[in-house]
Amino acid sequence: MNAIRRRLATTAGKASTRRYASTEHGHHSTASKPEPLGTGFYVLAAGIPLSLGVYAISRPGADGKPAALTKLISGYSDLKDRWATRNLLHANMMEQAAFEKHLFFGDKGSAHVNLKFPEIFNTGSPYNVQAGQGARNMESLVAHYEQLNAEAEAKKAKALAEKEG
Template sequence: MQPLRRSAVASARKARPSLPRQLRRYAHDAHDHGHHEPVNESFGKGFFISVATIPAAYALYKFSRMNTDEKPWFTRLIDSYSDLKATWADRNDLHTRAIEQAAFDRNLFQNSKPNYHAELRFPEMMNVGSPYNVPAGSSVNLDKVIAKYEKEHYEDQAKKLKQLRDGTLPAEQPFEKPAKNPPNP
């Protein structure tokens, strides 16, 4: 069906007479080579209106300034920005107080003694027993256990500090690539 439709459309196009279109020309044929008299052109209404607004605005300004106890417009405009001094003084005071508070907080945190916490791999190992078998009013003193883990933590930190000073800390050593073909054991 599709090939028949294509051939029908093609034959209809060929059968249609093609009329050549005349291009539209915007040029005119009448050539007048005569010289015209110079024309006097006036400035127009817009020019005179814009020139008349300057003295009219000045007259309106003078008429509105009949009351002499009021400051001139430019002085009032400048005075409207003078209250920004107080605004900026308030902002600067607030900023200074915020900086002082931040300095106080930093000094407090840097001069306070840190709370050393010994990480346990399995924190629940302290509470392995059943809570139902503990008689009321009894508690276990864990001070010796805490002291043991703190001692281990301090020893580990001292060892790392010594390795860091000697330059033998494993994390700081350069990475050695393994051999391509490791020997068989």
């Protein structure tokens, strides 16, 4: 086994040796490439006429007219008033929304349970009613559901008071 391993190691060593294509023993030199002017030159070349143009439009006219740049800037001056109006309207809407929210959350609501169709409790086959199961007094049944509703409202009010407090 060692003999095979040694042979594989020497074969791998021979395969990884570096061979050079040429037989010369000197350094190879390549032809020089032309170098471009670069980005900085083009930025400078474009910046000079651009700055002269900005200077020219920023000067007032000979007859006292305001400069074109001044006219452009003053065209946006009315935005300040427009934004002030928008902010005032937004503040008024937010105050109204807060008032309505407090109005609705502060209301205790009605304690009355509206049973739209109380006779729903009497529907069904009269033959499936077991002894003592029938609801003869609807007032006690309505009172029972009003009590359940009042307890649920009390729990909600308590939870709301704990959340706010």
